Amino acid sequence: MHSSLSTPTVVEHFFRHEYGKLVASLSWRVGVGYSEDVEDAVQFALMAALETWTKSGQPDNPSAWLFRVASNHLIGGLRQKANRSRLLEQNKIAEPDASDSAADAFFENEMRDDLLRMLFACCDEAIPRISQLVLALKVLCGFDVREISIRLFTSEANVYKRLTRARRRLRELEFSPGELNAEQFESRLPSVHTVLYLLFTEGYQSSHAELAIRRELCGEAIRLATLLAEHPVGDTPETFALLALMHLHRARLTARQDRFGGLLLLEEQDRELWDPHEIQTGLNWLARSSIGDVFSRYHAEAGIAAEHCLAPSFEKTRWGKVVECYALLESVAPSAIHRLNRAIAIAEWKDPAAGLAILDEFEPPTWLAGSYQWAAVLADLHRRNGSLEIADRNRKLACDAAPSPAVRKLLERRLQIDRR
């Protein structure tokens, strides 16, 4: 997958990304409801490229070539379905004139706009969140059903079902070009953020051993979020903060695993392996996000990630600042898991008893009380506080509830009673 393509114009993931751009562009021209016909046409064009380019070489503007072949195939296919001929008359597929570099740039811009519009179309309120994610992976990132099922840890049948339902919903809506209005763009922006956040988290948190696969999802999330940040429909402080947190987390992605694919704790990670370029990019976005009076959950999370990236060592981390960010996160996005994280930071900042104190105050919701995170934090804080019996009980609970062997191994190592 990483062997470089010999022609410089065809960059990595060209086929996959071109697939997304073409599906978005053509769907917009004939109507989002025809996404299946559109996807068939795009698949056809890519197959044709594979055959033709390998034999006669690559055309000067590969994107325009693919657009032409796909739209011709689409028109041919739709024409055969007589009842759609009227639709075609209304929506002629204008062939972009790609004869000079200015036209090339225009073509690129138009394709990018279409991709973003498609992203907003996928985030329709009537489509369940996970299905929005599946739809985005299919039509915007160019993954097929099998590839999505691997990445989201679900069955192919489940992915297929979600796609079918989401497509039906899009068909019901019968978008015609340009139908999403400014209000809809604005009201759907938070959903778009959530889908991109989920996409990133899937790559970052998943217990998938294959680093390349996880990296790829993080990369897709960053690619789409960057497009969003550079476009008037999405250039808001929240988008910038979201991008900041993605880059700051990705900076540590490689260092989170040991040579055998096991997970490493923050304090065990080799900080030399953190990517300084990613950290800088993240900080730049963070600076851009600090305008206006919006403080979103993404700002808080990016702030926490930045504190960790900038700390010279685990001990020298400015835990007070981290605690502050978690408190802010709790106030803008109340969740018991944020409180749990604040307790950990407080334990590092002051002492384990202070961390336990804020957990004593409240009753965790059942989803958290039964989770390995809750038990693991209690085990760790109680052990360090000298309550070995409670610590050991929670250690067992945490190990039993671990979602993957990698996490279980990590817990066993971290929660040893006689540690340190």
Next chain:
Amino acid sequence: MSKQNYLCVVRSSSGTCEKPSPAEMEESYAKFNAWKEKFQDRIVDLGGALESERKIVTSEGVTDGPFVEAKEIIGGYMLISAENMAEAAVIVQESPACWSSSTNVEIRKCTAP
């Protein structure tokens, strides 16, 4: 010793193979370009695909089949140059024609005056 031309005929078990995903296609394209670069001077003619329609011509006239069993179809051809059969086999082994387990390639030396 001068190089000889070898005709490579690509056979595949016929039928409906799954459509490749964009990621698989870009992988094929990358592999193909790498292969082409590596053996650039050895590829005489990249050939191409062969259509499935066929006829047999004899002195008796033109008839349909009997062709190779229906399960096996000839999908494409190419012409390469190599020192000998062993070298030709190495080039073909690394070629796109051999990446799938459902294809095989027959190599024949072309004797030309």
